[in-house]
Amino acid sequence: MLRTEITERLGIQHPIVQGPFGGGISTPQLVAEVGKAGGLGSFGAYTLSAHEIEDVTNKIRALSNHPFALNLWVSDHDRGGDRLTPEQFDAAWKIFKPLYDEFELEKPVPPVKFFHGFETQIEAVLEARPAAFSFVFGVPKGAILAECSRRGITTIGAVTTLAEAEAMDAAGVDVILTTGFEAAGHRPSFLGSAELSLMGTLTLTRLVAAKIKRRPVIAAGGIVDRPGIQAALDLGAAGAQLGTAFLACEESGTTKEHRDALFGEGGQRTVLTRTYSGRLARGIPNRLIEALTPYVDKLPPFPIEVWFTSPLRKAAAAQGRTDFLALYAGQGAPLLKHRRVADLMADLTAN
Ligand SMILES: Cc1cc2nc3c(=O)[nH]c(=O)nc-3n(C[C@H](O)[C@H](O)[C@H](O)COP(=O)(O)O)c2cc1C
Numbered sequence: 238m239l240r241t242e243i244t245e246r247l248g249i250q251h252p253i254v255q256g257p258f259g260g261g262i263s264t265p266q267l268v269a270e271v272g273k274a275g276g277l278g279s280f281g282a283y284t285l286s287a288h289e290i291e292d293v294t295n296k297i298r299a300l301s302n303h304p305f306a307l308n309l310w311v312s313d314h315d316r317g318g319d320r321l322t323p324e325q326f327d328a329a330w331k332i333f334k335p336l337y338d339e340f341e342l343e344k345p346v347p348p349v350k351f352f353h354g355f356e357t358q359i360e361a362v363l364e365a366r367p368a369a370f371s372f373v374f375g376v377p378k379g380a381i382l383a384e385c386s387r388r389g390i391t392t393i394g395a396v397t398t399l400a401e402a403e404a405m406d407a408a409g410v411d412v413i414l415t416t417g418f419e420a421a422g423h424r425p426s427f428l429g430s431a432e433l434s435l436m437g438t439l440t441l442t443r444l445v446a447a448k449i450k451r452r453p454v455i456a457a458g459g460i461v462d463r464p465g466i467q468a469a470l471d472l473g474a475a476g477a478q479l480g481t482a483f484l485a486c487e488e489s490g491t492t493k494e495h496r497d498a499l500f501g502e503g504g505q506r507t508v509l510t511r512t513y514s515g516r517l518a519r520g521i522p523n524r525l526i527e528a529l530t531p532y533v534d535k536l537p538p539f540p541i542e543v544w545f546t547s548p549l550r551k552a553a554a555a556q557g558r559t560d561f562l563a564l565y566a567g568q569g570a571p572l573l574k575h576r577r578v579a580d581l582m583a584d585l586t587a588n
Contacts, residue, residue: 242453243412243476246391247304247368250275251586253466254455255578256480257281257308257371258422258489265296267488267578272303274582279306279371283313283353287361294365304368306393309359311375312427313352315515318538321347329537333545336528336561340552348544362390369393369412373425376408386411393455397426397434402445404428405452412453414478415442419459421481421567424509424517431517435509439472446473461569463585479585481567486578494559496576504570513563515542524560525549 241252255271257263259281268278280297282290290307297305321329326347337344359377362370363384370385371393385392386409394410396402402413416425417438426434436444438458446454456469457478469477484491485499498504503521511517512529516539520526525546529536536542546563553561575581 239470241470241475243455246411246453247277249277249304251582252455252470252476253277253582253585254306254457254476254478255279255483256422256457256478257306258480258484258491259283259308259310262484262490264488264490265293265300267483267486267490268297268305269300269303270488270578271483271582272301272305274579275586276582277304277306277369279308279369281308282358282362283308283310285353285358287357290358290361290365294367306369306371307362307365307367308371308373309355309362310353311355311372311377313355313374314540315538318515318541319351321351321537321541323347325537328535329541329545332529332532332535333549336525336549340549342548342552345545345548348541351544352540363388366390371395371414373423375427376404376410379408382409395425395457396445397424397431397441398429398436399441399444399448401426401428401434402449406449410452412455412475413445413449414455414457415445415474417441417456417458418509418519419568420457421484421507421519421565421570423514424519426517431509438469442469442472442474459567459569461567461572462574463587465569466585481570482573482575482581483578484565485570485573485576486581487576488578492554492562494554494557495562495564498559498564499566499570500573503564504566504573507566507568507570511536511542513543513546513565515539518563518565519567521564521566523562523564525562 253276257279271278424431442456453475455476456474
């Protein structure tokens with residue numbers, strides 16, 4: 238495919254980035270396969286310790302010698318999400334108890350550690366020296382960006398508004414990832430609330446590409462095929478990041494049930510919800526969303542919400558049920574065709 242500022246800068250064949258998946262859904266195999274097919278694979282590492290980041294990097298390098306990205310969340314908890322008083326715990330427990338009862342789960346013990354520790358994770362990423370460091374939910378400190386630059390690591394920062402793109406530009410982030418609300422997973426807004434930052438991929442990408450000419454842009458959100466990638470390039474982007482299309486592949490770390498749901502009827506009506514994690518995210522409606530939506534204003538903040546919902550997810554998954562899983566999915570799901578990275582990449586890059 239076409240050479241762009243992104244292919245040149247990252248040393249890849251095609252201007253295609255496999256979006257990172259946090260929370261255990263990225264795999265070294267997925268990253269390596271995308272690299273072999275000429276795209277940029279990304280590993281979502283925000284729940285990993287520094288040691289695990291080192292381990293994953295070694296695994297990726299053992300499978301492929303192609304460039305790849307490591308990805309972190311800059312802000313790892315929302316306001317109030319770093320502690321929980323006994324009163325707050327009891328208030329949250331009242332909401333979750335009926336759902337725990339359905340799975341005969343015991344009342345949980347409050348967590349000791351609430352967040353993931355960006356400060357230590359970034360040290361491991363710098364040490365690993367990936368071709369790119371992509372991030373969501375904020376702008377890393379100047380010293381971190383300078384260190385990336387010194388080590389030859391391209392920085393890619395996600396934005397949901399023009400103001401956020403201007404903040405990335407001012408901070409010196411190398412590449413701006415414009416994330417439209419069509420995208421699967423979390424809405425990575427960091428200046429305004431996610432609900433007030435709902436721009437689509439088309440407008441956001443065009444705006445940022447037209448206004449911030451000195452930084453290459455990668456577009457994400459709703460892109461699953463070749464016409465989608467071409468449209469992103471026509472808007473002025475130098476590349477496209479695809480999440481849902483790679484999540485649907487067997488090499489991703491999600492469950493078969495989740496992959497089947499993407500190809501099923503549910504993939505046609507994704508919604509934005511705070512019930513999965515406390516932060517706004519796009520996925521397929523199910524019982525979890527239905528049961529928690531009436532309490533959405535009372536749910537604990539991220540990441541405490543995840544801590545309450547994850548035992549439900551595990552219990553449901555153990556029974557092969559999808560109704561309590563976080564079924565992340567983007568609006569492009571009904572266009573999905575492929576279940577293997579090699580087939581998907583061949584289709585995306587065919588002349
Ligand atoms: C399950 C899942 C987890 C994700 N986790 C992350 C993450 O940790 N960090 C990140 O930058 N993006 C994350 N994303 C966003 C994707 O990398 C990508 O930008 C998005 O899926 C693109 O939109 P699309 O799904 O419409 O192609 C995640 C997406 C999904 C589906």
